[in-house]
Amino acid sequence: GAVVSQHPSRVxxxxxxxxxxxxxxxxxxxxxxxxxxxxxxxxxxxxATSNEGSKATYxxxxxxxxxxxxxxxxxxxxxxxxxxxxEDSSFYICSASSxxxxxxxxxxxxxxxxx
Amino acid sequence: AQxxxxxxxxxxxxxxxxxxxxxxxxxRDTTYYLFWYKQPPSGELVFLIRRNSFDEQNEISGRYSWNxxxxxxxxxxxxxxxxVVDSAVYFCALRENRDDKIIFGKGTRLHxxx
Numbered sequence: 001g002a003v004v005s006q007h008p009s010r011v012x013x014x015x016x017x018x019x020x021x022x023x024x025x026x027x028x029x030x031x032x033x034x035x036x037x038x039x040x041x042x043x044x045x046x047x048a049t050s051n052e053g054s055k056a057t058y059x060x061x062x063x064x065x066x067x068x069x070x071x072x073x074x075x076x077x078x079x080x081x082x083x084x085x086x087e088d089s090s091f092y093i094c095s096a097s098s099x100x101x102x103x104x105x106x107x108x109x110x111x112x113x114x115x
Numbered sequence: 116a117q118x119x120x121x122x123x124x125x126x127x128x129x130x131x132x133x134x135x136x137x138x139x140x141x142x143r144d145t146t147y148y149l150f151w152y153k154q155p156p157s158g159e160l161v162f163l164i165r166r167n168s169f170d171e172q173n174e175i176s177g178r179y180s181w182n183x184x185x186x187x188x189x190x191x192x193x194x195x196x197x198x199v200v201d202s203a204v205y206f207c208a209l210r211e212n213r214d215d216k217i218i219f220g221k222g223t224r225l226h227x228x229x
Contacts, residue, residue: 041224
């Protein structure tokens, strides 16, 4: 299957700082990337969908100014959590697909802890 | 509205037993896609299978098998001769043809006891 990487795998930061998470498709061109958030023992909640070269589409209730998404190339999307607060602590997972109808392949996730 | 229901929150079985994970979905579309993903303790989601709505053939892959029944809107997943390494959370998911979003069920946490 296709390989998607995420970096960093784990990050701890102080409240008020910004954190950037990278998502890369390693062996295919990802025209569409998705960002999810997962709280402990819960399901994945879609935060936003990004298409290469376009602005991301955010799900209802997700603050676009707080969760900045950039999808500047066919292999890289970034999620920046701005002015992070403890309630932003979560497991963030990206996925990538080579087209809107194609299977999504998931990255290994990034565990964010905001102190 | 599309919806995926995994009624089994948590299941525990003894190693070598067979176990079936249930998934029931709702959609108004005639064309849609169903998925199963495995999430081991490491957190990474592992793709297991994708099925489109026009393909009702059951699938077998090693110890894994899937039973897709449109009449009951179900896409159940069976693990035969379970192993401890099968312990994970399993998510069933649905994507409608007109949408690129995947809707996940709440997951079933499977414990395989040695």
